[in-house]
Amino acid sequence: MKILVTSKRVTDPDMKIKVKADGTGIVTDGMNYKVNPFDEIAIEEALRIKEKGGGAEVVVVGIGGKDAALEIRSGLAMGADRGIHVLCEQAVDSSVVAQILAKVYETEKPDFVIMGKQAVDDDSNQAAQMLAGALGVPQACFASKVELAGDAKSARVTREVDGGLETIEVTFPAVLTADLRLNEPRYASLPGIMKAKKKKIDEIPVASLGVDTNPRVKFVKMTEPPTRKAGVKVADVPTLVQKLKEEAKVI
Amino acid sequence: MTPFLQEHEMFRRSLRELVGREIAPHALEWEAAGALPRELFRKLGEPGFLGVRLSEAHGGSGLDFWSTAVLVQELVRCGSIGVAVSVLAHAEFATKVIDRAGTDELKELFVGPAAAGERIGALAVTEPDAGSDVGAIRTRAVRDGGDYVVNGTKTFITNGSIADFATTAVRTGGPGHRGISLVVIPTDAPGFRKSQRLRKIGCHASDTAELSFEDCRVPARYLVGPEHGGFKLIMQGFEGERLVLALICCQQMRLMWEEARRYGHERKAFGQPLLGFQVWRHRLADALTSIEAAEALTYRAIDLYVRGEPCNQEISMAKLFAAEASVGVAHGCAQIFGGNRYMEEYAIGRLQRDSLAFSVGAGTSEVMREIIARTSGLEPREGAR
Numbered sequence: 212m213k214i215l216v217t218s219k220r221v222t223d224p225d226m227k228i229k230v231k232a233d234g235t236g237i238v239t240d241g242m243n244y245k246v247n248p249f250d251e252i253a254i255e256e257a258l259r260i261k262e263k264g265g266g267a268e269v270v271v272v273g274i275g276g277k278d279a280a281l282e283i284r285s286g287l288a289m290g291a292d293r294g295i296h297v298l299c300e301q302a303v304d305s306s307v308v309a310q311i312l313a314k315v316y317e318t319e320k321p322d323f324v325i326m327g328k329q330a331v332d333d334d335s336n337q338a339a340q341m342l343a344g345a346l347g348v349p350q351a352c353f354a355s356k357v358e359l360a361g362d363a364k365s366a367r368v369t370r371e372v373d374g375g376l377e378t379i380e381v382t383f384p385a386v387l388t389a390d391l392r393l394n395e396p397r398y399a400s401l402p403g404i405m406k407a408k409k410k411k412i413d414e415i416p417v418a419s420l421g422v423d424t425n426p427r428v429k430f431v432k433m434t435e436p437p438t439r440k441a442g443v444k445v446a447d448v449p450t451l452v453q454k455l456k457e458e459a460k461v462i
Numbered sequence: 463m464t465p466f467l468q469e470h471e472m473f474r475r476s477l478r479e480l481v482g483r484e485i486a487p488h489a490l491e492w493e494a495a496g497a498l499p500r501e502l503f504r505k506l507g508e509p510g511f512l513g514v515r516l517s518e519a520h521g522g523s524g525l526d527f528w529s530t531a532v533l534v535q536e537l538v539r540c541g542s543i544g545v546a547v548s549v550l551a552h553a554e555f556a557t558k559v560i561d562r563a564g565t566d567e568l569k570e571l572f573v574g575p576a577a578a579g580e581r582i583g584a585l586a587v588t589e590p591d592a593g594s595d596v597g598a599i600r601t602r603a604v605r606d607g608g609d610y611v612v613n614g615t616k617t618f619i620t621n622g623s624i625a626d627f628a629t630t631a632v633r634t635g636g637p638g639h640r641g642i643s644l645v646v647i648p649t650d651a652p653g654f655r656k657s658q659r660l661r662k663i664g665c666h667a668s669d670t671a672e673l674s675f676e677d678c679r680v681p682a683r684y685l686v687g688p689e690h691g692g693f694k695l696i697m698q699g700f701e702g703e704r705l706v707l708a709l710i711c712c713q714q715m716r717l718m719w720e721e722a723r724r725y726g727h728e729r730k731a732f733g734q735p736l737l738g739f740q741v742w743r744h745r746l747a748d749a750l751t752s753i754e755a756a757e758a759l760t761y762r763a764i765d766l767y768v769r770g771e772p773c774n775q776e777i778s779m780a781k782l783f784a785a786e787a788s789v790g791v792a793h794g795c796a797q798i799f800g801g802n803r804y805m806e807e808y809a810i811g812r813l814q815r816d817s818l819a820f821s822v823g824a825g826t827s828e829v830m831r832e833i834i835a836r837t838s839g840l841e842p843r844e845g846a847r
């Protein structure tokens with residue numbers, strides 16, 4: 212069995228983000244980067260499936276400039292077997308990502324793909340769905356539980372939907388995405404990190420894939436969220452009620 | 463130019479994740495408890511974070527000191543300096559010397575379990591009457607058949623109350639440094655006593671205790687390295703220990719500086735943020751300069767150490783400079799907090815308190831100056847005295 216997983220390089224969501232004055236993006240100086248946390252959950256799930264037996268190969272794919280190799284290697288440090296780095300310097304949107312992944316899928320022919328439900332930098336939550344569409348295969352997004360069938364030809368996937376859980380069955384090949392509660396990813400171990408140094412990462416220039424890399428989404432501008440106004444202290448309950456009525460107009 | 467490679471960056475990230483999830487949220491609890499929970503050692507051991515420099519054959523990763531540097535830097539980031547002190551006293555101070563000079567049996571018994579975080583170690587050298595003067599220790603180990611019988615007292619021992627084994631300096635021979643040996647004493651050996659935890663003024667998350675030995679029996683096979691060869695092993699061990707402490711100081715200064723900068727932007731006086739006053743901009747500029755200088759000196763010493771070059775002088779300089787700088791930087795960074803510098807609620811006071819340990823531990827600043835003097839031709843020439 213072969214499982215294809217993704218590892219996107221994203222800005223550390225725990226850091227304070229500053230938008231550039233001209234609104235063309237965020238200030239990246241001094242920024243920390245990491246593997247998209249949802250991708251880590253996806254990698255962890257693939258590794259758990261592999262470790263349950265059956266001899267799966269876990270292949271991590273990442274798209275980006277030279278720097279993105281670190282996030283692919285981080286997946287290898289967690290325990291994935293081999294990496295694919297689609298070298299691509301320009302910015303890509305979900306649709307371009309889906310097309311690139313479709314090409315990788317065609318050469319790798321994995322049993323299934325599992326990726327993070329979204330990337331925490333742009334929060335688009337579309338690449339997996341578009342990939343499934345492009346490939347014409349079933350999708351099972353927002354998985355909180357994945358159980359492979361005995362013959363490993365399908366999976367029963369529990370999905371987190373509004374107001375509850377939905378369980379569906381998908382036949383492979385398929386595209387799955389990992390939600391927050393699917394698992395708690397392991398820490399890359401020190402021996403794992405040292406082993407990852409020797410694992411292979413194939414570099415594929417995006418131009419060689421024959422994909423139209425022009426984004427379909429036009430980026431207009433980025434702005435800081437409005438800063439919260441300072442609160443006020445009120446003298447007593449009647450004043451509070453009055454303010455809620457007249458100023459906040461909520462009662 | 464950074465000395466850190468891609469693998470260090472991956473280690474740093476993985477460790478940072480663990481520190482953020484498993485350490486930082488509990489650090490204050492452990493400060494109040496006065497020691498780290500055993501469980502933490504297992505959590506760090508599982509992904510191999512305790513075995514950084516220990517040999518691969520015994521559960522370690524056999525890496526060089528740059529990886530230890532990553533371990534120190536990220537542990538200090540949790541904001542409680544005692545965490546790094548306790549973990550490094552275990553993984554480096556107590557265990558590394560067994561890994562370097564011990565027999566295979568000793569490594570199997572102690573290094574493997576220490577790397578896994580299953581057995582916790584302490585290094586016991588200092589005594590109530592002998593600190594800087596290691597050659598004057600009095601704890602005696604007398605051969606009796608296949609055992610040593612140990613009598614004496616050790617004090618200021620980091621991890622003393624939680625340890626499962628103590629790598630202990632004992633006198634097996636005559637007076638002076640030529641009569642000292644290192645022996646691993648399991649803390650459940652008959653005649654081994656742990657005192658109450660000593661009450662310190664800082665580094666509260668690392669426990670410190672007095673140990674005493676009353677006709678304590680330990681197999682003679684637990685000797686580390688040659689009999690009477692302990693002094694040299696202790697001195698070699700000091701190199702790594704001093705680098706660890708220099709790194710702790712550097713990173714702790716950074717934490718304090720970042721706290722001070724944040725506060726200086728937020729707190730207003732006389733109608734402007736404190737950093738609107740040139741005096742504070744300059745004071746923090748000076749502090750940052752000290753931090754960079756301390757780190758550069760420390761990195762230079764590590765570089766020599768890792769390449770196996772003689773570096774006793776450089777290590778002493780790094781430890782001296784970083785430890786002394788941290789006291790000054792701590793004061794400057796704390797002062798911007800006004801009354802809040804004195805409040806437990808603020809990390810800055812705790813960090814300042816913690817900084818006071820480092821001009822003493824693993825060799826005092828005076829001892830560092832003595833080494834620098836001795837290795838740079840400053841001692842009076844023969845017969846001149």
Ligand SMILES: Cc1cc2nc3c(=O)[nH]c(=O)nc-3n(C[C@H](O)[C@H](O)[C@H](O)COP(=O)(O)OP(=O)(O)OC[C@H]3O[C@@H](n4cnc5c(N)ncnc54)[C@H](O)[C@@H]3O)c2cc1C
Binds near residue numbers: 587591593617618824
């Ligand atoms: C938090 C903490 C943790 C510790 N952990 C450990 C541990 O895990 N294991 C362990 O074995 N020890 C540990 N120690 C002990 C530490 O190593 C000793 O305190 C240190 O070596 C100094 O020894 P001393 O306290 O006996 O001071 P002394 O040696 O009595 O020194 C007193 C003063 O005299 C000065 N002095 C001494 N000799 C000279 C000289 N030749 N010239 C000029 N001045 C001199 C010293 O610099 C110092 O200022 C720890 C200490 C602390 C504070």
